[in-house]
Each structure stands twice: as C-alpha cells, then as structure tokens.
Amino acid sequence: DAGVIQSPRHEVTEMGQEVTLRCKPISGHDYLFWYRQTMMRGLELLIYFNNNVPIDDSGMPEDRFSAKMPNASFSTLKIQPSEPRDSAVYFCASRAWGGKTQYFGPGTRLLVL
Amino acid sequence: QKEVEQNSGPLSVPEGAIASLNCTYSDRGSQSFFWYRQYSGKSPELIMSIYSNGDKEDGRFTAQLNKASQYVSLLIRDSQPSDSATYLCAVKKDNAGNMLTFGGGTRLMVKP
Numbered sequence: 001d002a003g004v005i006q007s008p009r010h011e012v013t014e015m016g017q018e019v020t021l022r023c024k025p026i027s028g029h030d031y032l033f034w035y036r037q038t039m040m041r042g043l044e045l046l047i048y049f050n051n052n053v054p055i056d057d058s059g060m061p062e063d064r065f066s067a068k069m070p071n072a073s074f075s076t077l078k079i080q081p082s083e084p085r086d087s088a089v090y091f092c093a094s095r096a097w098g099g100k101t102q103y104f105g106p107g108t109r110l111l112v113l
Numbered sequence: 114q115k116e117v118e119q120n121s122g123p124l125s126v127p128e129g130a131i132a133s134l135n136c137t138y139s140d141r142g143s144q145s146f147f148w149y150r151q152y153s154g155k156s157p158e159l160i161m162s163i164y165s166n167g168d169k170e171d172g173r174f175t176a177q178l179n180k181a182s183q184y185v186s187l188l189i190r191d192s193q194p195s196d197s198a199t200y201l202c203a204v205k206k207d208n209a210g211n212m213l214t215f216g217g218g219t220r221l222m223v224k225p
Contacts, residue, residue, distance in 0.1 A: 031211055043157070043201065043215040056212060091156055095211070100145075102213065104156035 004105035006092050012111045018080040021108045024073055025094030033102060034067055034077050035091040043091070049075065082112045116140060117204050117216035125222045132189040134219050136202030139183070145205040146178055146185045147213065152198045161187060192223040 005024040013019055025032045033048040047057040052069045060067070064083070069075040079086055089109050093102040117138050126132045134148075145164050149157035163169045163176040163185065175188040185204075189196055202216040 033211075042217040045212055045214075048211060050211070100162055101159045104158070107156050 004092055004094050004103055006090075006105035006108050008108060009106060010109045010111075012113065013082055014113050015083055016081045017112075018078065019082045019086075019110060019112075021077040021090050021092075021110070023075045023077070023092030023105060025075070025092070026096075026103055027073070028096060029094035029099075029103075030097040031095040031102075032069060032075050033093040033095070034075070035093065035104075036088045037091060037107075038088045046077070082110075084112045086110065087112050115216070116214045117202055119200075119202050119216035119219045121217055122220040123222050124219055125224060126192050128192060128194060128223055128225050130192050130223075132192045132196065132221055132223065134187040134189075134200050134202075134221065136185045136187075136216055137183055138185070138202075138204045138214075140204070140206050141180075141183065143180075143183075143204045143206050146176070147203040147205075148174075148176060148187045149201040149203060149215075150198045151201060151218065157201055189221075192221075194223050194225050197221055197223050 007022045030051055034046040035043050037043045046059045047067045048055055049069045065079055067077045089107045091107045092105045095102045119136050148161040150160050151157045161174050161176040163178045166178050166180055169176045173190045177186045199218040199220045201218045203213040205213050
C-alpha cells in the first residue's frame with residue numbers, strides 16, 4: 001500500500017490567497033483526520049471524518065478553514081483567505097475501523113507570506 | 114494547564130544508555146495512551162500503545178502507565194543515535210470518540 005498521500009508537499013502563497021490541501025487515505029480506512037503542527041502549539045486535531053461524514057470540527061480555528069470528503073478516497077482542507085499565522089505543517093492521517101493506529105501522511109508544509 | 118504535558122527537552126543521553134521520557138495528562142477519564150516518534154521533517158509514527166496500568170514491553174521500548182498518578186512514560190533501552198527524534202505522547206479520552214490529544218513532544222538526542 002502507498003500509505004496516506006498528501007499534496008502538495010510544499011506550498012508558498014501570499015496572504016489573502018486561497019489554499020487547498022489534498023489527502024488520499026489508505027484504501028479501506030474509515031477514518032480520516034486533519035492535523036496542524038506548529039512549534040508554538042504542537043500537533044492539533046482540526047477535524048475528522050468517519051465514512052466521509054465530518055464528525056468533529058471543533059478544532060477548526062475559524063470560518064476561513066473548511067474541509068470536505070466527497071468520497072472515501074479523497075479529502076480537501078481549504079483556507080480562504082490565508083493569513084501568515086496559518087503557516088504550519090498540515091498532516092492528514094487515516095485509520096481503519098476498529099484499528100488503533102493512525103497512519104500519518106508526509107504532510108504539507110505551508111508558508112503564507 | 115495543558116491537557117497533555119511533556120518536557121520539551123532536549124533530553125541528551127549517551128549511546129547505550131536508557132532514555133526515559135515522561136508525560137502527564139489532566140483528564141482522569143483518559144483510557145488509551147500512545148507514543149509516537151517523529152524524525153525531523155517527517156510525520157509521526159506510532160511506536161507504542163498502552164491501555165492498562167503497568168508496563169508493556171516491545172523490543173527496546175517499554176511503556177509504563179499509572180492512571181492514579183495520571184502519568185505515562187516511555188523507556189528506551191540501549192539507546193542508539195537512530196533513536197534521536199521527537200517523541201509525542203498522545204491520549205484518547207473515554208468519551209472523545211476517535212480524537213487524540215497530543216503533548217508538545219520531547220526531543221531526544223542520543224550521542225555516540
């Protein structure tokens with residue numbers, strides 16, 4: 001299995017631009033998680049899905065952030081408009097039903113200038 | 114008070130020594146505990162999980178859980194330079210569905 005796939009791996013954009021991060025979970029996994037990691041705040045859960053349905057989005061920082069999962073093999077995290085404080089590494093992770101291990105993707109390193 | 118606390122380090126140990134990493138958590142309802150290793154510039158990977166009080170051993174790694182003291186630790190025996198990484202403690206509450214809360218991580222440096 002290829003593991004969790006994320007794209008792009010690096011993104012540099014200017015403040016005010018829309019940013020879309022993409023994730024393909026491991027085939028057959030029912031749960032998908034979006035995390036953000038910064039030096040100051042560590043690794044934070046933003047939102048997670050079960051069978052394509054958003055279950056908890058309490059970690060989404062504000063309305064500028066939105067996430068979708070249109071099918072079992074694809075999810076997006078969108079930031080519109082982006083701000084410099086959104087600069088971070090964004091990880092997607094997936095987990096099988098009944099499994100204990102979350103498998104993380106390689107992350108997208110976002111820099112907002 | 115953070116929900117999951119770790120000393121940020123760096124913790125420096127000589128090669129071959131035992132590295133001891135500690136984590137405390139605030140919610141007594143927490144039921145599942147995990148240790149992730151994260152190399153610089155890489156993603157976290159699970160190395161140990163523990164659910165009941167006591168010790169759990171896996172190769173050179175031992176996880177220890179004390180729910181009464183709300184404390185979980187990771188021991189790495191015969192530390193190797195390749196163990197140099199940041200170790201993240203993660204906690205799952207009983208009623209938190211599938212959500213994990215991560216500590217800030219402890220950076221471990223194993224010196225040859």
